[in-house]
Amino acid sequence: MDPTLRQQALRKIPSVEDILSRQEMSDLLKVYSRTVVVEAVRRGLRQLREEISKGGESFLADEALFSFETLLPRFRKEIDWLAQPKLRRVINATGVVIHTNLGRAPLHPLALKQVVEVAKAYSNLEYDLVRGERGDRYSHVEEMLCRLSGAESALVVNNNAGAVLLCLNTLAEGREVVISRGELVEIGGAFRIPDVMRRSGALLKEVGTTNRTHLKDYEKAIGSETALLLKVHPSNFRVMGFTSDVSLEELVQLGRKYHLSVMEDLGSGCMVDLSPYGLEKEPTVQDSIRTGVDLISFSGDKLLGGPQAGIILGKKNILDSVKVNPLTRALRIDKLTLAALESTLLLYLDEKKALSEIPTLKMLTLNLQTLKNRGRRLLKRLQGKIETSIQITLKEDVSQAGGGALPLQELPTIVVAIQSPHHSAHSLEQKFRKANPPIISRIKKDALILDMRTVLDEEIHFLAEGIEKTLCKTDET
Numbered sequence: 001m002d003p004t005l006r007q008q009a010l011r012k013i014p015s016v017e018d019i020l021s022r023q024e025m026s027d028l029l030k031v032y033s034r035t036v037v038v039e040a041v042r043r044g045l046r047q048l049r050e051e052i053s054k055g056g057e058s059f060l061a062d063e064a065l066f067s068f069e070t071l072l073p074r075f076r077k078e079i080d081w082l083a084q085p086k087l088r089r090v091i092n093a094t095g096v097v098i099h100t101n102l103g104r105a106p107l108h109p110l111a112l113k114q115v116v117e118v119a120k121a122y123s124n125l126e127y128d129l130v131r132g133e134r135g136d137r138y139s140h141v142e143e144m145l146c147r148l149s150g151a152e153s154a155l156v157v158n159n160n161a162g163a164v165l166l167c168l169n170t171l172a173e174g175r176e177v178v179i180s181r182g183e184l185v186e187i188g189g190a191f192r193i194p195d196v197m198r199r200s201g202a203l204l205k206e207v208g209t210t211n212r213t214h215l216k217d218y219e220k221a222i223g224s225e226t227a228l229l230l231k232v233h234p235s236n237f238r239v240m241g242f243t244s245d246v247s248l249e250e251l252v253q254l255g256r257k258y259h260l261s262v263m264e265d266l267g268s269g270c271m272v273d274l275s276p277y278g279l280e281k282e283p284t285v286q287d288s289i290r291t292g293v294d295l296i297s298f299s300g301d302k303l304l305g306g307p308q309a310g311i312i313l314g315k316k317n318i319l320d321s322v323k324v325n326p327l328t329r330a331l332r333i334d335k336l337t338l339a340a341l342e343s344t345l346l347l348y349l350d351e352k353k354a355l356s357e358i359p360t361l362k363m364l365t366l367n368l369q370t371l372k373n374r375g376r377r378l379l380k381r382l383q384g385k386i387e388t389s390i391q392i393t394l395k396e397d398v399s400q401a402g403g404g405a406l407p408l409q410e411l412p413t414i415v416v417a418i419q420s421p422h423h424s425a426h427s428l429e430q431k432f433r434k435a436n437p438p439i440i441s442r443i444k445k446d447a448l449i450l451d452m453r454t455v456l457d458e459e460i461h462f463l464a465e466g467i468e469k470t471l472c473k474t475d476e477t
């Protein structure tokens with residue numbers, strides 16, 4: 001195609017100054033900052049330039065292409081985009097309950113309320129209201145964590161990776177930590193136990209093999225340089241078949257015999273037994289503490305269902321030394337986390353309430369009937385609004401706990417499966433991500449799957465609206 005024609009077209013693009021001098025733009029400048037408006041105009045013009053360099057002759061011949069009136073909607077769209085937060089709510093229809101990429105645990109309304117309450121004004125974050133003097137940031141949750149778990153002492157840091165780093169650095173810097181080869185896990189998001197250990201200054205002493213590690217393997221590895229015996233929850237995988245590992249109880253006894261500390265990284269750390277709900281039997285936080293282990297750590301935003309945090313529980317004398325490590329200051333949690341965590345923990349005082357109200361636990365224990373009803377409500381809202389060639393049906397499927405918790409657990413679920421003759425499941429999945437709020441789904445064979453387990457009741461209308469708009473748009477194209 002003729003390059004001079006393209007050059008001519010490019011020259012017809014109005015300048016940023018010309019555009020900004022228009023009345024409509026002055027009106028926008030009253031509402032939005034100059035930075036945003038100017039950037040939006042630049043972005044709009046850049047798009048136009050790209051379209052011109054790709055466009056054919058008839059496209060370039062269209063004079064309306066360059067008129068301010070044609071361009072204005074582009075600028076408005078760009079302004080909307082620039083002025084809106086990029087971290088936003090999405091609808092999790094993947095069925096993965098603790099989805100690290102989607103922000104893990106949604107918080108309970110009471111936790112949210114408390115976050116707002118504490119954040120909008122001053123608080124007694126580090127102020128002792130009884131004595132009228134400086135107080136301790138961690139005191140607000142420490143007692144509650146001890147009460148719920150049976151531990152002597154507690155500390156909360158930024159996340160569980162931080163908790164592991166801090167504990168290893170405090171207890172084993174420059175010394176050896178004995179760990180089974182079967183537990184040298186990678187959690188994802190670049191968290192690998194061996195890497196974190198190295199950064200903590202501890203020296204890794206691997207024992208056993210990938211599938212089998214015995215107590216005598218640990219015992220043989222113990223020497224004058226040994227500081228700690230570490231057990232790590234193999235969160236996101238299981239070795240099947242000819243396997244054997246050493247229980248926490250056995251490790252604690254071995255530690256006693258050799259006067260060594262024992263720590264367990266629980267990963268998810270569940271505070272209630274979920275096995276009565278048909279879920280895998282997992283040792284709870286309380287079970288671990290009962291073994292007499294010196295330290296355990298786990299995440300605040302996995303099965304616990306609270307905010308991002310790393311919870312450390314254990315023996316008082318050991319936690320006292322962790323608390324004075326300067327790294328604790330570097331890893332400290334903020335007041336918003338603390339507010340959300342304390343409110344979440346309060347719900348655990350009544351186990352039934354915790355199970356029926358904390359979003360992650362509630363989702364994990366939902367029964368099929370509830371899921372079916374949710375799916376039916378969605379279908380009902382869509383009735384008559386979707387073209388008949390598009391198949392929308394309820395199906396049985398399985399969801400996952402996610403977050404490294406219960407990796408083998410299959411959670412029977414109900415999904416809404418969508419199949420369109422106009423579009424592949426893949427393209428539907430993309431389109432759903434562009435809905436407002438974005439809908440994150442999964443694909444199974446040729447169908448788009450919306451898992452009812454992780455969709456909140458209050459999101460059904462968003463979901464219906466998003467589906468309707470997306471599928472109608474699909475039909476036009």
Ligand SMILES: *Cc1c(COP(=O)(O)O)cnc(C)c1O
Nearest residue numbers: 159160161187235267268299404
């Ligand atoms: C998830 C996990 C971590 C990391 O926890 P974060 O809170 O994400 O930092 C560490 N160890 C295990 C075993 C885990 O499952």
